[in-house]
Amino acid sequence: MELLRTPPPKERADAARNRAAILNAAERLFAERGVEAVSMDRVAAAAGVGKGTLFRRFGDKAGLAVALLDARERVLQEAILSGPTPLGPGAPEAERLVAFADAYLDYAVAYLPLVRMSETASPGARYRIGAYRFWHRHVAILLPDAADPEYTAHALLASLEAEHLTALLPELGEERVRAGVRRLWSETGRSPRRV
Template identity: 50%
Template structure:
């Protein structure tokens, strides 16, 4: 049985007609994004394209962020399955520090894969921005950080590491700074290594031999 991951927060079963309408709406929205770009996504236009009432779209998805979550749902579930149950180093079986580095690199690829939709999601309210996939990513990363650095403020560190892994910054680094995706991932790897490398206590200054007297 396929694991139901907490992406949309709507795991309840649907009636057959509701499921058909939902799929029709998602397919129309996906076509509109492919043809016009994610920033032109409008729930009213999606309703017209899907030949359903506007109220149906709003009741089913709530707002544009809810529809975006639905559009990224399938690939997000595959991504979550990879780091929850997949092979190492992204999945279980590798050391926590190695899994953290692999997870962040995979997350960069995940965002680039649907960059326009993640850009749109980041314009939503903070509640929408930090729910859905972000909450799952944060819990996973905080768990690994607690294992890699016992006693650390793992929740805060997880937020700090996830903060720069966002569509706006990745888009800016790629388009304005001219960085390739592999360079961006290498930067995150360097940042993570710096965070996880144990600090060495400063060595006491060595005392030279006393100078001989005259």
């Protein structure tokens, strides 16, 4: 799992200031107006940077969403790697699976518009995000008895996909969605190996 974490690149002081100004402005505007209602032009103006700086650094609004989520994802990754059980090491795989699903749901629900934007920017965007590769590897490792841990990890993670949650939460409510996710992940984690 250590290989899946990459340190952030070194940057010049002015670039770091611009990045911080952009992320602060975007976070404030997204919270005030909603992600969909904020244009990249508005973010650049609020950050006091040129549009070119913003687009070169983040590419588009989805790239900006990924950058805003990065710090929050790193907190969850650290908890998985070295936090207390059952999310962190030391608990049985089945317990860690459910703990991960719960923790990921906390993160996804809290930042759902940003997670959704980062995952749906283009076809397959979700699977190219570095954090997704980390989540997938973690879940696959926790499925040693599955006939195909790699596929099963993708299938379980599909239940946490932002577009899916966006559709289900208003219809079923958060409590019911959480109970369903826990049940699915728990049953999958306890299932005996099938050849």
